[in-house]
Amino acid sequence: MELSIVIPMYNEEETVDGLVEALAAILPQLPSPHEVLFVNDGSRDATEQKLLAAKATHPWIRVVNLRRNCGQHIATYAGFDHSEGRYVVTLDGDLQNDPADIPKIIEQLEAGYDVVCGWRMNRQDPFLSRRVPSLVVNWVIRRDSPHPIHDSGCFLRGYTREAVQELSQYSNMRSWFPVLFAKLGFRVTEVEVRHHARPGDEMSRHGNMTRIHQFVSILIGATDNPFLYVVLTGMGATLLGGVALIVGFLIALITGHPQAWYWTLGAGVLGLWGAVVFLVGVVGEYAARVHQEMGRTPRYIVRDIK
Numbered sequence: 001m002e003l004s005i006v007i008p009m010y011n012e013e014e015t016v017d018g019l020v021e022a023l024a025a026i027l028p029q030l031p032s033p034h035e036v037l038f039v040n041d042g043s044r045d046a047t048e049q050k051l052l053a054a055k056a057t058h059p060w061i062r063v064v065n066l067r068r069n070c071g072q073h074i075a076t077y078a079g080f081d082h083s084e085g086r087y088v089v090t091l092d093g094d095l096q097n098d099p100a101d102i103p104k105i106i107e108q109l110e111a112g113y114d115v116v117c118g119w120r121m122n123r124q125d126p127f128l129s130r131r132v133p134s135l136v137v138n139w140v141i142r143r144d145s146p147h148p149i150h151d152s153g154c155f156l157r158g159y160t161r162e163a164v165q166e167l168s169q170y171s172n173m174r175s176w177f178p179v180l181f182a183k184l185g186f187r188v189t190e191v192e193v194r195h196h197a198r199p200g201d202e203m204s205r206h207g208n209m210t211r212i213h214q215f216v217s218i219l220i221g222a223t224d225n226p227f228l229y230v231v232l233t234g235m236g237a238t239l240l241g242g243v244a245l246i247v248g249f250l251i252a253l254i255t256g257h258p259q260a261w262y263w264t265l266g267a268g269v270l271g272l273w274g275a276v277v278f279l280v281g282v283v284g285e286y287a288a289r290v291h292q293e294m295g296r297t298p299r300y301i302v303r304d305i306k
């Protein structure tokens with residue numbers, strides 16, 4: 001099998017037909033033999049029936065039904081575990097990603113990259129609730145990656161079989177991120193892709209809580225740097241508070257001015273606050289290490305031994 005396309009599907013009955021049509025149009029240009037794995041993530045609508053109906057005329061379709069709704073990423077892991085292709089491409093099943101961009105992804109895989117990320121041009125999502133959080137996440141994790149990419153949230157991506165196998169071994173959410181791959185020595189690149197508004201009912205299949213969870217897990221999952229900022233903030237405040245405390249104390253003693261005692265008190269509070277923040281940062285660093293161990297994320301991968 002040369003290529004597997006993995007698509008998580010949760011209550012997508014409205015887009016199945018359009019999606020299958022778009023895939024059928026592009027597949028002749030893609031490496032063959034190929035398969036498209038639709039992972040039905042516990043849909044409660046007619047997604048499964050529609051997929052099975054499409055399978056009757058398109059033999060490249062495979063439907064992996066999960067027993068219940070497990071979330072987009074877990075559904076995708078299920079797809080990885082059941083895929084056979086030398087290359088694996090993932091995309092959203094709601095037609096926000098355009099199957100017509102898959103050839104660009106394959107081109108880069110052929111060029112020798114292990115992970116190819118889509119970079120959404122003209123992103124069609126709400127500004128405040130979606131694009132602003134993305135800006136923050138992308139900014140923080142770009143700082144910590146050997147091959148920085150612009151768009152960590154685009155699901156249209158390509159992987160080599162080797163990269164996919166690595167992914168499915170690590171159990172924590174960080175495993176998603178191109179940053180991790182770059183740190184492990186995989187070659188990561190990005191290509192510009194289109195992004196469309198969600199057709200049909202336009203309702204995202206992710207609730208607000210899931211969204212916050214995603215935001216936090218990308219932020220702390222891809223990099224330990226946020227804790228570094230916390231530690232630095234704490235150290236800065238302690239230092240500033242300490243110096244101000246001494247200066248205030250001396251001025252208060254010499255001048256005896258009551259204002260100077262308030263100043264000293266304020267400086268003491270700042271110093272204490274800084275110490276607490278510093279400790280939180282240190283504890284966060286420990287937690288990050290435990291997180292790394294628990295996720296079985298390796299620190300290195302041997303390519304070959306000659």
Ligand code: UDP
Nearest residue numbers: 008009010041071072092093094204205206
């Ligand atoms: N999805 C899934 N399980 C879920 C939620 C979403 O498989 O619990 C799928 C959904 O069917 C779609 C993709 O994940 O194919 C992206 O979901 P959505 O479009 O709702 O996310 P957004 O584009 O709003 O980030």
Ligand code: MG
Nearest residue numbers: 092094096198
């Ligand atoms: Mg979507």
